[in-house]
Amino acid sequence: MEKNIVVIEGDGIGPEVTRQSVKVLDAIAEQYGHKFHYTYSLMGADAIDKTGNPLPDETIEACLQSDAILFGAIGHPKYDNDPTAKVRPEQGLLKLRKSLQLYANIRPVTTYKSLHHLSPLKTKNIEGVDFVIFRELTGGIYFGKKEINEEKTIASDDCTYSRDEIERVSHLAFQYAQQRRKKLTLVDKANVLETSRLWRKVIQDISKQYDDVAVDFLFVDNAAMQIILNPKQFDVVLTENMFGDIISDEASVISGSLGLLPSASIGTGAALFEPIHGSYPQAAGKDIANPLGSILSAAMLLDHLGLSVEAKAVRDGVEWTLVNGFVTKDIDPINYYATSTIGELICDFVANRNPSEAINKGNIEVSRSTII
Ligand code: IPM
Ligand code: MN
Numbered sequence: 001m002e003k004n005i006v007v008i009e010g011d012g013i014g015p016e017v018t019r020q021s022v023k024v025l026d027a028i029a030e031q032y033g034h035k036f037h038y039t040y041s042l043m044g045a046d047a048i049d050k051t052g053n054p055l056p057d058e059t060i061e062a063c064l065q066s067d068a069i070l071f072g073a074i075g076h077p078k079y080d081n082d083p084t085a086k087v088r089p090e091q092g093l094l095k096l097r098k099s100l101q102l103y104a105n106i107r108p109v110t111t112y113k114s115l116h117h118l119s120p121l122k123t124k125n126i127e128g129v130d131f132v133i134f135r136e137l138t139g140g141i142y143f144g145k146k147e148i149n150e151e152k153t154i155a156s157d158d159c160t161y162s163r164d165e166i167e168r169v170s171h172l173a174f175q176y177a178q179q180r181r182k183k184l185t186l187v188d189k190a191n192v193l194e195t196s197r198l199w200r201k202v203i204q205d206i207s208k209q210y211d212d213v214a215v216d217f218l219f220v221d222n223a224a225m226q227i228i229l230n231p232k233q234f235d236v237v238l239t240e241n242m243f244g245d246i247i248s249d250e251a252s253v254i255s256g257s258l259g260l261l262p263s264a265s266i267g268t269g270a271a272l273f274e275p276i277h278g279s280y281p282q283a284a285g286k287d288i289a290n291p292l293g294s295i296l297s298a299a300m301l302l303d304h305l306g307l308s309v310e311a312k313a314v315r316d317g318v319e320w321t322l323v324n325g326f327v328t329k330d331i332d333p334i335n336y337y338a339t340s341t342i343g344e345l346i347c348d349f350v351a352n353r354n355p356s357e358a359i360n361k362g363n364i365e366v367s368r369s370t371i372i
Contacts, residue, residue, distance in 0.1 A: 002035040003067040003305060006270075008059065011045045011089060012279025013289035013339075014072025020291035020343025021070055021298040024317070027347035028302065028310045039066065043096065044089040044279075045076035054092030060099050063270055068301050071274040072294065077281055097137050102265035102272055104169045105135040106176075106300075107248045109231070111255050114322045118256030118331060121228065126254055131234035132180070133251060134173040135244025137265055139165045140195070142241045161195045161240065166202040172266070173238040174210040183214045183235035187223040187243055199240065220247070227251050252276060257330045259290025262297035264304060271304050273297040287338045288367075290328040292318055295346060317349035326364070336367055 007022060009015035022038065029036050041059040048054050063069050071093075079088050096102075109131050116123045144158030177184045186203050188196035200217060207215045218226065220243045226233065227247060231254050239247065252258045258277045265272045275293025283289045295318060302311035321327065326345050329336040337345075341364060348354045 001305065001307065002037070004037045004039065004065070005301075006039050006041050006059075006062045006066040006069045008041050008043045008069065008071045009046070010043055010072040010074050010279065011076050012073050012281040012284045013277075014044075014046075014074070014279055016285070016287060016339050017275065017289055017291040017294040018070060018072040020339060020346075021294045023343050024295050024314055024346050024350065025070075025298055025301075027350040028307075028314065031313075031351055032307070032310050034307070034310075043071070043092040044074040045079065046089075047092060048087055048089060052087070054087060054089050055095045055099075059092075060096065063096065063100055063272075066270045068270055068304060069272040070294075070298060070301060071272055073275065073277065073279040075279040075281075094142065096272070097265060098143065100269050100272065101138060101267040103136060103138045103165070103267045104172050104265065105133075105137040105244065106264045106266065107133040107135065107244075107251075107261065107276055108263075108300075109133065109248075109251045109254055109261065112260075112319065112322050114325075115256040115260075115331065119254055121231075121254060125229075126231065129231045129254055131231065131251075132176060132236050133244060133248045134169060134176065134236060134238045135248060136161075136165065136169045136240050137244075138241075138267070140241035159193070159195050159242075161198055163198065163202055166199055167206065170203060170206050170238060173236050174206065174213055177213045177236040178210065181235040182212055183216075184210075185223075185234055185237050186215065186217050187220050187237055187239035187247065188217065189220050189243075190217070191219060195240065203238070223247060224250060227254070248276060257290060258293075259328065259330050260292050260296070262293055262295075262300050264297070264300040266304070271301075273301040273304075287340055288329045288336070289339050290330050291339050291343050292321075292328075295343070313350050314346065317346035320349050320354065321345050325361075329367075337364065338367060341365065 009018045039062050041062045074089050074093050079085050111126050111129045141157050141159040148155040188199050190196040190200045252261045261276045263276050299311040299314040
């Protein structure tokens with residue numbers, strides 16, 4: 001198979017984690033006889049620094065012509081504390097989502113046995129947790145009319161949804177549920193918001209076409225609590241843009257590290273794959289960031305291209321590093337391995353170069369914290 005992939009490394013730790021994914025994709029290409037061509041494009045603070053624009057037209061153009069997009073992270077502290085900034089890195093990502101009509105953001109939440117101890121939740125509550133959040137990504141309050149009065153004392157953000165916008169992401173979520181445990185939970189605030197009442201109505205209508213899927217409804221405040229109290233109850237969680245943003249960060253703590261979670265944004269054209277973590281500027285350039293969120297996003301990219309055997313090889317490689325204690329500093333702050341080492345180990349695994357037993361850790365450089 002021959003595919004064109006746009007790589008947007010982005011800001012902060014984006015470049016170093018994305019490089020590991022590209023290495024892993026190359027290892028997959030080599031092992032399974034594919035060709036991946038990469039086009040590097042700019043977005044975010046990096047793009048503002050270089051061009052003044054958080055999303056240059058060339059980036060949109062390259063993405064429109066690609067088969068898939070691999071993205072790192074976005075954001076820089078110099079914009080976070082300046083509410084008056086006219087140009088912000090995040091505008092780039094929002095505009096790209098809109099330009100490519102990436103209306104469905106898929107965020108799987110899985111747990112790994114070897115990392116149960118890192119979760120702030122009790123092991124008995126997280127064993128076997130496996131659900132997927134479907135977040136609507138191109139509508140709602142993120143894209144509504146924004147206003148502030150001249151005196152800058154009153155501001156508003158509109159939240160609008162059309163039936164069509166709700167339907168397209170909901171069909172995907174229902175179809176996904178059919179392939180899984182056949183349960184779909186709509187998270188909304190239908191006791192207060194008109195848009196939420198429309199979501200409920202549309203889901204009730206659509207559910208008739210999917211009578212093998214059990215549907216239930218949760219108010220978002222209750223859902224926020226249930227995700228922590230009993231995350232095992234969920235299979236597919238469907239929700240609007242802003243609620244999805246919030247509950248997916250919340251759900252990420254279940255697995256033990258935000259650095260582990262991948263995501264896919266799909267729509268009418270090329271799909272985009274990115275870890276859910278941010279740009280983590282404090283760690284940028286230090287080779288300590290966790291590349292697994294990005295590498296697992298690359299696995300989702302492979303799945304999306306129909307390469308499920310290859311995607312499984314990447315996931316098995318990730319599992320192999322975790323089980324054998326090859327982890328980054330966020331997971332083991334004392335004995336940890338470099339971002340790039342983890343990437344290489346997964347490449348080795350994909351190429352069948354890793355011994356299945358008796359690993360000589362002495363051959364692999366371990367970094368040690370000075371706080372022992
Ligand atoms: C995410 C991020 C973005 C969002 C930001 C960077 C605009 O938090 O992908 O979850 O809010 O959608
Ligand atoms: Mn977010």
